[in-house]
Amino acid sequence: MPSILEVRSNRHLCLNRCEDHACYTGDLDKAGCPMFRHPFMVDNNRDCIVCSRCIKNCNKHSVHLNVRMAPQELWDIEAPRRPDSFLIVSLGAIFFLFALHTELFEFIHQLQQTHPAMLGRLPFALIGSMIFFGLIFIFQIGYYLTVNLQASLTRIDRSLILRLLGYGFIPIILGVYLAVYFEIFVSQSWRLIANFREIIGLAEVQGGARLISPDASALIQVFTVAGGFFASLYATHRIIDRLKGGGVITRDLVLPYSLLFGFTILFIFFMKTSRIILF
Ligand code: SF4
Ligand code: SF4
Known part of the structure; x- marks a missing residue:
């Protein structure tokens, strides 16, 4: 949805x-839209x-x-859906497990050792799944409570905020995932050449150089996360503006901005803890 490209037709x-x-059905030779759009x-x-x-x-x-202005659709969408905001908030929750997946293994092992009677017999995957869905559940509850508070503070229809506010989180969530993948890309892309050599039968390569230094990578990651954060602030501003139907909205932004700010700090803290961002 935040893409700068869109496929649209002349209605x-x-x-x-x-x-x-x-376009939708295809014909005998060509398939139609794979996404049923x-x-x-x-x-x-x-x-x-x-x-x-x-x-x-x-x-x-x-x-x-x-080509279009990238995130405009986030606040202009005609039919916001609850499943979308559910998915967006869930992706925010999953990020922490994604960022900390090595530490998560150790954490589960530690849990099993410290609570052998309760967790020792449970399969590792089951405990991992409980943490996975538990975190999603906590985030959904947090989002739901925030929406309720925002609705009572601003007197905006709660179901509309529930459906629409999540779209404002897309840029920051996209930003942190991009930052993670960026580091993986610059540190591991030497494997492309190693794999290619292996495919054509040349001698194996055991290691390779990073594309750019850790400092340069960290700087780009910070810009990516900061870009996502500011884009989220702007998208949220436009969403609240739409929900209020104009007028002064400064006070109405306090809660969603605080949530975004807290999220961003948490994201950066976890990225630093798991050494995904190297500063
Ligand atoms: S094939 Fe699809 S896009 Fe093309 S004119 Fe017909 S409805 Fe429109
Ligand atoms: S997913 Fe569907 S609407 Fe999108 S480009 Fe493909 S065929 Fe067109």
């Missing part, structure tokens, strides 16, 4: 001149994987790949 053309709807009915990137099948299938040239 007028689709509604008035199309008879086959090949009908391009003329969508206003968001929620399910689109930009495979471009609809562009190729449409013989009326109605579908286009557009």
